[in-house]
Amino acid sequence: MEETVVIIVGAGPAGLATSACLNRLSIPNIVLEREDCYASLWKKRSYDRLKLHLPKQFCHLPYMDFSPNAPTYVPRKGFIYYLDNYVSHFGITPRYL
Template sequence: MENVAVLIVGAGPAGLTTAACLTHLSILYVIVEREDCSVSLWSNHAYDRLKLYLTKELLDNLLVMEEKFIFGDLSRHGITMSKMGPMILKSKTGRSSVIDVGTVGLIKKASSK
């Protein structure tokens, strides 16, 4: 395992929020979760009155905008982004795309030399 500054125990709402803040600050972290999904409290309906009211279309648009903001245009490095957002991509193809922040950083660094 690489050297990390923070270990986040649990991929629930607090763990994911912490991860987002650490990512924004460029602090390395690892999330460990005992369940097979993130935000398992919502997924397993532990909160019977809590609903996430974001439509897939809306959520996909937000995720695509965030992806562009974080990574920029990667096409000059040979990495093309899907035209579909991750939620639609998963529902249509059964696949999901994964972008490794560290790998993207190394690709950009190597290309700038």
């Protein structure tokens, strides 16, 4: 039988969430990213004072809530920390082009 691999274009929060969901279902997937890191808009192009514009309960990615200690409106560095933990927890390994 032929193995199907899912290709995910972009390693932003949506691409990471898609990969995590597929990993939980044991569906092979590859995340392709043109930048040299995942979540590059958050890591490279956002200003330090940026915060999520919605409360944290509406912004978490699938299968991982924010820490109860996180502020209601998560700041940029807190969101990047959350994404770093998310990638590590779900074993996401983007390929950088």
